[in-house]
Amino acid sequence: MAVSLGALPARRRHPIIYRFLQNRLAVIGLVIIVIFYILALIQPWISTFPYDQLNPGMRDKPPSTEHWLGTDRSTRDVYSRLIKGGQVSLAAGFMAVLLVMTIGVSLGAIAGFFGGLIDGIIMRITDIILSIPLILLLITAAALFRPSLKTTIIVIGVSSWPGAARLVRGQFMQLKTQEFVTAARAIGAGPVRLMMRHLFPNALAVIIVEATLWLSYAILLEASLSYLGLGVQIPTPSWGNMLQDGQRELLAGAWWLTVFPGAAIFITVLCFNLMGDGLRDALDPRHRSR
């Protein structure tokens, strides 16, 4: 008697999804992240004012029915800027991680697959980059080149890849000795086909977890740079530069200028971490206890 797949309980059919859904904190993280991304996407329709519109006479006004989260020192609406800033911060984080993973995965894959001299050179480059504290490297590069959203993304991308490269290299080195790879090689698969069709899909789980955790880190880095005035430049809002702009008004008691953007960064980073951790546990049950 054939057992149809549909008759199996959910935990047998999709063990990874099942394990992830069992982790309450990870699911909460995922839901909040999805909500944040949706808010960023529909930003033009839900903002109550243009994010850069000045509202004469409305300097540093506390939250009210008209300006939900108050106004800043240039009389702009904080709620509309927070939504737009979220769009900028989330997009910047996403682009930066895309760059980090593209560079890191390609170089890590090449190093791990070919080994030998190529591996030696790539790994020495990662050693060199990893020896400089990331923040110091980012601040130096961002300050010397003209700070902007684009600079921020590029700078984060080109200085943060060594971690991902090492991870993927380790995966590829482990995988390439396995029998299915030897078999594929025996029937004539070339290096590109081996890497793309056989090794990469097997390393994908680890890469996705790494990317999720990097998303939280990249958003934190972008916020740090923008807070220091070396990232996204006003009038374009990002959570980091809103904090920088708002901190000057703290002495005057305008707490809403620092509390809301700071909380937005905190919640986003927290949720990405919870989600990334849940994903790692779901993909690798050995890590369950962590």
Added chain:
Amino acid sequence: MARRMLFLIPLLFGLSIVMFSLVHLAPGDPASAMMSPQAVSNPDYLEQTRANLGLDKPLPVQYAIWVGNLVQGDFGTAYAFNRKPVLDLIGERLWGTVQLQGISLLLGIVIAVPVGILSATRQYSILDNTVTIGSFIGLAIPAFWLALLLQVWFTVNLGWLPSISTGQASKPWAERWQYFVMPLIVLTLPNIAYFARFMRSSMLETIHQDYVSTARAKGLDERNVLYRHALRNALIPMVTVIGLQLPRVLGGAVIIEQIFAWPGLGLLAWDAIGKRDYPVILGLTMLTGAAVMVINVVVDFVYVLVDPRVSVSGDSATGGH
């Protein structure tokens, strides 16, 4: 270990090339950054200043001169900062950072290790769940945001603590501690979160090893099993984790020292970057890079010393990461 140390020499050369290119390929000119706008408009004077700084020579020549001096231990003189020697500047500021970060690391370890152990031995208890959630929060709070909030509470609202550290060195110790409180809270919180999480998982992994079950099976009481058998091995990976924190510690210093005007290396780096003071930026990154590389080798070496299961070549026999 001596062999590993020798391998650092080519790496340091690589680092010098990377940093030199980064700094010199960036647009902008330190000569005009250090002069008044009127002086910049005078081309003769600008040329003269550039020549004085050695910026008129071709880049490879500049690099060769810089590295040549570096090898002899000469880091050059700063463009700004009253044209002091770079090493003097770094020497003046080193203690400030070491004090702050040293205390923060120690506090982090002292608090996190017991917390992590308790959390692991009472897995899924209320305490354990609190620690897990607490460490997630500790790692997610942006340091600069926390620093701002603390400054508002303790300085503006309560008036208890000074918000910036300018002039603290001249104060007697009875008053100086006040300057440490806020920077220490901001720096130590993520340390506690990170170390406690790691200690917890390390302890959990050890508890489930066969030899721990054996110890239990032969009738040792639980306290003996945990603290004499499991704890020792669970502490070993902490050596690596604490060593690997060093770059993060030095990097974090830049933001925190800037916010609290703390007279350390981080603030020096920040000021030097703002002034395009190439010798200081390069000196700082080279020394930091060298320190991180040396610490990595030492950490590996210590690991071999404390864990007989690991061979000198660095291969782990435990099957761990």
